[in-house]
Amino acid sequence: MxxxxxxxxxxxxxxxxxxxxxxxxxxxxxxxxxxxxxxxxxxxxxxxxxxxxxxxxxxxxxxxxxxxxxxxxxxxxxxxxxxxxxxxxxxxxxxxxxxxxxxxxxxxxxxxxxxxxxxxxTEPPYQIPEPLAVGPVAEGTTVYTGSCHCGAVGYNVLSLKPLTAATACNCSICHRDAAVWIYPDTTTVSFKGLDSLVEYSFGQKESIHGFCGTCGVAIRERFDGSDFDWTTAINIRTMNGLDMAAMDITMDDGKARLPVYEVP
CATH class of the missing domain: 2.170.150.70 (Metal Binding Protein, Guanine Nucleotide Exchange Factor; Chain A)
Structure with missing residues (x-):
């Protein structure tokens, strides 16, 4: 060539x-x-x-x-x-x-x-990290577990309905992370290993992105001080056993929102 x-x-x-x-x-x-x-x-x-x-x-x-x-x-x-x-x-x-x-x-x-x-x-069988323990849950509640790849950060999401839909975003950071989000109420989400979570924000700093400091996998977003501070966004790529192909995934045009991202 x-x-x-x-x-x-x-x-x-x-x-x-x-x-x-x-x-x-x-x-x-x-x-x-x-x-x-x-x-x-x-x-x-x-x-x-x-x-x-x-x-x-x-x-x-x-x-x-x-x-x-x-x-x-x-x-x-x-x-x-x-x-x-x-x-x-x-x-x-x-x-x-x-x-x-x-x-x-x-x-x-x-x-x-x-x-x-x-x-x-072709890889050695991946051993899913030990899920975060969960106590008694209400009847009809589904417990979704997930983690980063190395297992330093893990979480549970309690849901009264099966997860069938999620949102991808084409903004400058979500696109790089390939993140696909759900937005459960913060009270339904539990974490372990948050001392291993690195947080990053930019622009108007309306959302704070969290990724594992050991393996780099994007896990969550939080929205402190914003209209969305009642929710925690979870990247479903990190969920155990979830069939991504079966999810109804819609695209949020975050790229169109101001300010326009410029490479620092």
């Missing part, structure tokens, strides 16, 4: 601490994986033509980003410890770089053909 056929793409974590470029053929496809970690992160992968075609513009891959590995440790997943954006991964066996397309600037992921690989079948 000649250099003339390559396009240079730009990307960054949300807070702008880490910025990069990479060259690849025009992005028409994205690669997804159904393994335990990629599923929680909603990764959409792209791969530079060569490892040399990935260039760090700001920050340092090893000191600005935090690394998380699991299973056979075949990949070093890297995320920003300030804003939680999962940026990239190093594939040890091939000395290759995988880029999370969601971190790119000016790429419409909705136009990409998504090709899914069965990573769940």
């Amino acid at each position: 000649s250099a003339e056929q390559l396009i240079e793409y730009r990307g960054n974590c949300h807070c702008g601490a880490f910025k990069f470029t990479f060259k690849a053929a025009a992005l028409k496809q994205a690669y997804a994986c159904n393994c335990s970690f990629c599923s929680k992160n909603g990764y959409l992968w792209a791969f530079p033509a060569t490892s040399e075609d990935f260039v760090v513009v700001k920050g340092d891959e090893d000191s600005t980003l935090k690394t998380y590995e699991f299973g056979k440790r075949t990949m070093a997943h890297k995320f920003c410890p300030t804003c939680g954006t999962s940026v990239m991964a190093r594939i040890h066996s091939r000395q290759a770089v995988g880029i999370n397309i969601r971190a790119l600037v000016d790429v419409d992921t909705a136009t990409l053909e998504v090709i899914t690989s069965d990573g769940a079948a």
